[in-house]
Amino acid sequence: MSHEPVLVREVIGYLAPPRDGLVVDCTLGAGGHAAALLEAVPGLRLIGIDRDPQARRLAGARLREFHGRVRILAGEFGELGALLGRAGVERVDGVLADLGVSSMQLETAERGFSFRREGPLDMRMGPGQLTAREIVNRYSEAELQRIFREYGEERRARRIARAVRQARERRPIETTTELRELIHRTIGGKGGRRIDPATRVFQALRIEVNQELAGLSRLLDQVATLLGGDGRLVVISYHSLEDRLVKNRLRDMARGEIDEATGRSRSESRLIEVLTRKPVRPTAAEVAANPRSRSARLRAARRL
Numbered sequence: 458m459s460h461e462p463v464l465v466r467e468v469i470g471y472l473a474p475p476r477d478g479l480v481v482d483c484t485l486g487a488g489g490h491a492a493a494l495l496e497a498v499p500g501l502r503l504i505g506i507d508r509d510p511q512a513r514r515l516a517g518a519r520l521r522e523f524h525g526r527v528r529i530l531a532g533e534f535g536e537l538g539a540l541l542g543r544a545g546v547e548r549v550d551g552v553l554a555d556l557g558v559s560s561m562q563l564e565t566a567e568r569g570f571s572f573r574r575e576g577p578l579d580m581r582m583g584p585g586q587l588t589a590r591e592i593v594n595r596y597s598e599a600e601l602q603r604i605f606r607e608y609g610e611e612r613r614a615r616r617i618a619r620a621v622r623q624a625r626e627r628r629p630i631e632t633t634t635e636l637r638e639l640i641h642r643t644i645g646g647k648g649g650r651r652i653d654p655a656t657r658v659f660q661a662l663r664i665e666v667n668q669e670l671a672g673l674s675r676l677l678d679q680v681a682t683l684l685g686g687d688g689r690l691v692v693i694s695y696h697s698l699e700d701r702l703v704k705n706r707l708r709d710m711a712r713g714e715i716d717e718a719t720g721r722s723r724s725e726s727r728l729i730e731v732l733t734r735k736p737v738r739p740t741a742a743e744v745a746a747n748p749r750s751r752s753a754r755l756r757a758a759r760r761l
């Protein structure tokens with residue numbers, strides 16, 4: 458059960474860390490990107506963050522050979538400034554965030570991320586959050602509908618939310634496969650479709666459980682302060698909500714404040730330059746070798 462890092466060459470190219478630099482990998486996972494960066498840039502030091510204890514253990518073992526150049530921190534990347542501050546670090550040369558779940562998380566049935574594996578409805582990436590089970594069985598029908606619509610971009614959110622409420626009145630919904638079957642009974646099964654109709658609802662629940670968009674937004678608020686001059690930001694997203702958030706925030710930071718008199722942006726208030734006019738996608742060969750990369754979109758920026 459290994460996790461194949463995506464867009465590795467592109468990550469190294471856009472992050473372009475200086476030889477004696479310090480970068481922070483906000484989503485250490487199994488340490489795939491971290492290992493590639495440390496290997497490619499001999500003097501580089503790296504701080505790796507993950508909120509998942511299992512990921513930190515795995516990455517720790519994988520990165521042992523880079524002993525002395527790596528520090529692993531537990532925590533949320535939404536608190537990046539505070540985490541780095543506690544580690545005595547004020548500025549870094551690069552920030553990498555490879556969002557979403559890792560293959561280990563997805564493939565461990567007991568963690569409840571995948572509807573392909575029977576498991577408890579959990580979906581927590583780290584300690585301390587509500588589980589998907591609590592959300593499914595306790596949120597009001599209206600709240601569920603909102604989450605399915607906003608975070609799953611699911612057109613049939615109302616019908617699914619109603620079906621969930623009706624089903625749980627009989628008995629609580631406990632497992633991934635129970636929820637998947639309920640969704641199939643409500644809006645139809647997979648049939649010959651490429652994407653399972655349960656995908657959007659599972660995505661929505663995962664985003665809500667892990668407060669993914671709020672964390673990403675807080676991270677983006679802090680990067681300009683944490684990056685030194687010419688420092689780089691690289692973000693890989695796996696669904697359009699994340700990618701849109703990244704795209705819009707990078708655009709705003711690149712534009713800076715608008716002068717009311719002239720309607721132009723004040724050049725001194727521009728924080729970053731966007732390096733990717735369009736999101737960078739994996740090649741067909743990478744998608745064939747690593748299907749998880751299919752939806753990946755990379756965006757990068759440089760601190761001015």
Ligand SMILES: C[S@@+](CC[C@H](N)C(=O)[O-])C[C@H]1O[C@@H](n2cnc3c(N)ncnc32)[C@H](O)[C@@H]1O
Binds near residue numbers: 460462487532555582
């Ligand atoms: C796609 S994986 C990263 C894989 C990694 N790049 C590699 O090559 O092995 C995403 C990781 O980010 C972690 N993660 C997601 N959101 C996080 C957050 N807000 N704070 C800290 N870690 C987070 C997850 O626990 C998961 O291990």
